[in-house]
Amino acid sequence: MRVVNEEAAESELPPYAERVLDVTEGIPAGRVMTYGDVAEYLGEGGPRQVGRVMALYGGAVPWWRVIRSDGRLLPGHELRALEQYRVEGTPLREVAGQHMPRVDLRRARWDGRADRGGATGA
Incomplete structure (x- = not known):
């Protein structure tokens, strides 16, 4: 079981958090899942629960691969996420009037x- 540092250093992750982080680690480079996709994949919780897990424990996994359903970059972490997307070749799109x-x-x-290299449908 994964152990989290700092404030949770002496405790193990809750089972749901462990499952969310396992899914996150399995997302291939250049691909993403929404918070809702992760919850649906697990068959439990919802987007807010997944978001909470990512906010509390997601720093040690590729957090930028779990995103909002509108594709916007995580507020406060846009530049770090954008750097990762560019390194991994994640498809991006420009939006008129938006700087990101x-x-x-x-x-x-x-x-x-299993990744077949194409879009999976939304």
Whole structure:
């Protein structure tokens, strides 16, 4: 079982958090899942529960691969996420009037099955 540092250094992760982080670690580079996708994949919880797990424990996993359903970059972490997306070749799209691109969910979304290199449908 994964152990978290700092404030939770002496405790193990809750089982649900462990499952969320395991799914996150399994998302291939250049692909993403939404918070809701992760919850649906697990068959439990919802987007807010997944978001809470990521906020509390997600720093040790590729957190930038779990995103909002509108493809916007995580507020406060946009530059770090954008750097990772560019390194991994994650499909992005420009949005008129916005200074930051969004993740192109049509092309980047992953459904949790073996990656076949194409979009999985949204």
